[in-house]
Amino acid sequence: MSEQHSKPDNSKMITRLLASVVLMFAFGFALVPLYEKFCEVTGFNGRTNNSAAAGSDGNLVDTTRLVTIEFHTRVNRGLPWEFSSEVRRLQVHPGETTTVNFTATNRTGRDMTGQALPSVAPGEAAPYLLKTECFCFQNQPLAAGDTAVMPMQFYVDPDIPNHIRTFTLSYMMYDMTEAAAQGRVVVDTSE
Amino acid sequence: MSTVVDTHHEHDDHHDHKPTGIKRWLFTTNHKDIGSLYLLFSFLMFFAGGTMALVIRAELFQPGMQIVDPHFFNQMTTMHGLIMVFGAVMPAFTGLANWMIPMMIGAPDMALPRMNNWSFWILPFAFIIMLSSMLMPGGGPAFGWTFYAPLSTTYSTDSTALFVFAIHIMGISSIMGAINVIVTIMNMRAPGMTYMRMPLFVWTWFITAFLLIAVMPVLAGVVTMVLTDKYFATSFFDAAGGGDPVLFQHLFWFFGHPEVYIMILPSFGIVSAIIPAFARKPLFGYASMVYATAAIAGLSFLVWAHHMFTTGMPVFASLFFMYMTMLIAVPTGVKIFNWVSTMWRGSMTFEPPMLFALAFVILFTIGGFSGIMLAITPVDFQYHDTYFVVAHFHYVLVSGAVFSIMAAAYYWLPKWSGFMPDEGLAKLHFWCSVISVNILFFPMHFVGLAGMPRRIPDYALQFADINAIVSVGAFLFGFSQLIFLAVVVKCMAKKGQAAVAKPWEGAEGLEWDVPSPAPYHTFDTPPKIEAPIR
Incomplete structure (x- = not known):
């Protein structure tokens, strides 16, 4: 009985949930460049810019x-x-x-x-x-x-x-x- | 309701064909069978992890090195943590979800029964892989359950590859379980079972499942990075190659903090079912419980760096994470208040499930308070990596999560087995556990404040007396669990007093409308829910 109202939705929902899993896995890796950029801008991890800066005026x-x-x-x-x-x-x-x-x-x-x-x-x-x-x-x-x-x-x-x-x-x-x-x-x- | 039940019973009689022997369990797609498998597996892992804890406590009974060498000690602390988190607490909750959620929402089974079978059966393999890695040359994982880089990359043995693989399998299992829970709750509720009529155990698991889907993939990502750093010359966490070891901690705790709520939210649901049943009053503040759970889950993503105050964060970041962490005390306080208010002027009786639920409320609150102490950035510099932290998370995980699982087992064992848990033994188990758990963990606060570090097999002489007391508590607590085993075995052996459909007078919920033991198939015809069931 419940199958009648549940079956059609299941596959759509599973697809969405699996997509969020893939997305979160990718997000974990995306955090690596995000963290680097964040630290570069704020200097949070003490890293200095490792490329030559323009000379001082x-x-x-x-x-x-x-x-x-x-x-x-x-x-x-x-x-x-x-x-x-x-x-x-x-x-x-x-x-x-x-x-x-x-x-x-x-x-x-x-x-x-x-x-x-x-x-x-x-x-x-x-x-x-x-x-x-x-x-x-x-x-x-x-x-x-x-x-x-x-x-x-x-x-x-x-x-x-x-x-x-x-x-x-x-x-x-x-x-x-x-x-x-x-x-x-x-x-x-x-x- | 009883007429509905009777028709079920006749229905079941000719529907109850199931394979016998090992095939029944290997190929089962029945939510009750899979729930039982999960629960028994987690019970086995609870004893395995507990044995390792006793090895740790035996070594720490006296200062100096007595029983094991330091490397083996490190393997014990690591494996104890991994097994208890991923092998005992999480599978126990998944088992409870499998057994109870379909029955609580009036569904015939989980939405994805074949995937359900998979998500259980890959789990034993994950733990066989992880445990057998201890037999490799150089031993198993010894870097703590948090596997901080570079301990897990530069300085680890080759068993790390097996550890990573095992974590991947556990993660896949959890994710499949979470997807199943979400789809079941969203699509299979009986007519009239609106979201705000769902029992709180269903609600808390619903939110937990979303947390699992959000953070288990991040854990999979971080173990993958450890693997490639170790074997494929990447440098995610290696400063020499342009990486940053602190990044590991950020990624790990981005998973790790929501993970601790994954291990406690279902407990909130269990306690919210048991306290009203034995106080014979409806749960106080149902809606606020739901919102508080959601608030805790949301905040859990914004507090991860409170594990990392000593890594040298800027003051602004420390303050942000400190205040966010303290904010969690508000929704948690709402919950404690609601449980206490539920009991207020209730007609309370103290059967074993209620005893464990009450111990949960009190001891979990103690763990919560030490959590607030740890949240204060400046004092965390003193508490960091000491036994104070160990005391804190064991109060919330052992006398919190584990006690709630035991409460759930006593509460629903009549439904699962058809027999009442032996009340005398159960009460003996309770009193032995609640006394020994405090002998075990309470003194840890003091040695922690006095500066005894975690994860070290030896300690300064002035900590000797307290450590001896703690070790005695550990052995008492460990052996007390054999009483629990006896109660469970007795129920499974169908000995003792037979249970009626609703053995607890004040219990509410659809699960009590089906006979005890619950027939193999329940709610083939969905029940109609007209009033809220709480």
């Missing part, structure tokens, strides 16, 4: 205040490299272009490729750190035992809010030897 240097930048370097677990910055902390005027050199040494007996990934804390400061040139835009191939001096040129966006007086830029060096050998490019340098 020298006229816009804000000499009325100083921002302190602390540099922090680490190598990922299991990567026998040395990686350091020439300075630990630096005071700059917003808008002023500065270069900081980083040094990496491959302590192993084989050729390797590394990749440094930046992170800024607090994340709020991340969008205001503008790099015009950085070793971190590319992989860093280092022959066995070699040392490389790698420059990073940057300026702090003069729009940075007044309450951010200090922020930390941290670089983690990852082993990308295998990925590089397979031709997988991790950091997009095309921009």
Whole structure:
């Protein structure tokens, strides 16, 4: 009896429900680029823009205040490299272009490729750190035992809010030897 | 109504041809058979997960390493969580849905009986795969039931592939079950069974099914990402490749928080059926119960990051998730208020289902309060990943969800088996459980506040006494469940007092109009509902 009023609707409803399942599965994956975009805009996860920014307009240097930048370097677990910055902390005027050199040494007996990934804390400061040139835009191939001096040129966006007086830029060096050998490019340098 | 029932009975006699033996159960499309299979399976998993919990508690009885090595301990915490969530609580609710929803809305069966058979029968395979992964070299999953990356990607063993596959199967099973529930409720209600006349158990399951459809695919997505990160060189959660491990937590908890409501909303429905029956008063505030359930379900999508306060969120985001979380206390409070008001000036009696329902209301509320404490961002930094969290979610899941399932079992066992659960044993089971569950979980609040971390096989000496008490409570609670097993086995063996069609004086609902045990086919002719049944 109930079949009379239920059967015709069932297939339509099942189709709709299955479509929502597929949609939600796709939504799970869509959250990945959404999250990245969200973090890029807000700096929530401390990721800095990994492509070259336009140079600073020298006229816009804000000499009325100083921002302190602390540099922090680490190598990922299991990567026998040395990686350091020439300075630990630096005071700059917003808008002023500065270069900081980083040094990496491959302590192993084989050729390797590394990749440094930046992170800024607090994340709020991340969008205001503008790099015009950085070793971190590319992989860093280092022959066995070699040392490389790698420059990073940057300026702090003069729009940075007044309450951010200090922020930390941290670089983690990852082993990308295998990925590089397979031709997988991790950091997009095309921009 | 009794005339209707009689015609059914004659009808059934020549309709009751079913295969016998194993074939009946393998090929069954009958909602009652499938409901029983789900319930028995979840009972088995409850004991399997419980045994693992006892391994954990045996190791934690004393500080230092005694019984198991840390890696095996991690496997135990992981498997205990996975089995209890996906193997015990969720299948038990699906079993109850299968048994009760068609009978409650006056339908002859679930809308999609063949799919129903599938959704049950793939489940044992999922758990065989997951449990057997513990026999692999390196052991089974040991990264916690939340399988945070990179624990589940970079640092996991190869059993992760089996874990992912098992989760996929469980997800497919849940999704099929949810589709079945929605189609059944929308298309198969008896004439006159309007939405606002449906029993609350049906309503809560209806909303739960939508939650399942919304979030189980996200879980499927996130385990797929773990799989490809581990084996196919993607970098969803790997910072070295441009991914972000925190993204894992966002995705997981986007599933995970609605999931906790999936495990509690049907409980609300059960308790809303039992309390009016034994208070002999209609449920107070039926409509507000429906809206509160919907509100909880809606809010559950906006609170996920309260699991992640310590990941370094901006203050604005922390505040948003903190206030959203606290907002959930409002509809939940409405429910507690309605249950208490239902009992107010009611003629209460304290049969086993009512005892469990009352314990549910009180103990679930305690779990709710510790939840509000955890929602406060600044103090969460102290509570995060301590035994306080363990105490909180065991209060809502064990003395909440599991107690409601036991209440449901005692309430509907007469209908399922045709025999009354042994009242003496049932009351013994209740008192043993309710006392031991508090010995087990209440002291965890204190060690948690004092800083004892979760998921660690050893602890500082000052926690020794409380942990010993907790372990004693755990063994008492675990062995108390054997009494429950005895009650169920006794009913299944058709021993004890035979049940009448409506064994509980104040019970309302269509399920009490059919004889006990419920015949194989019920409501082949839909009943006509003229007044609300509550």
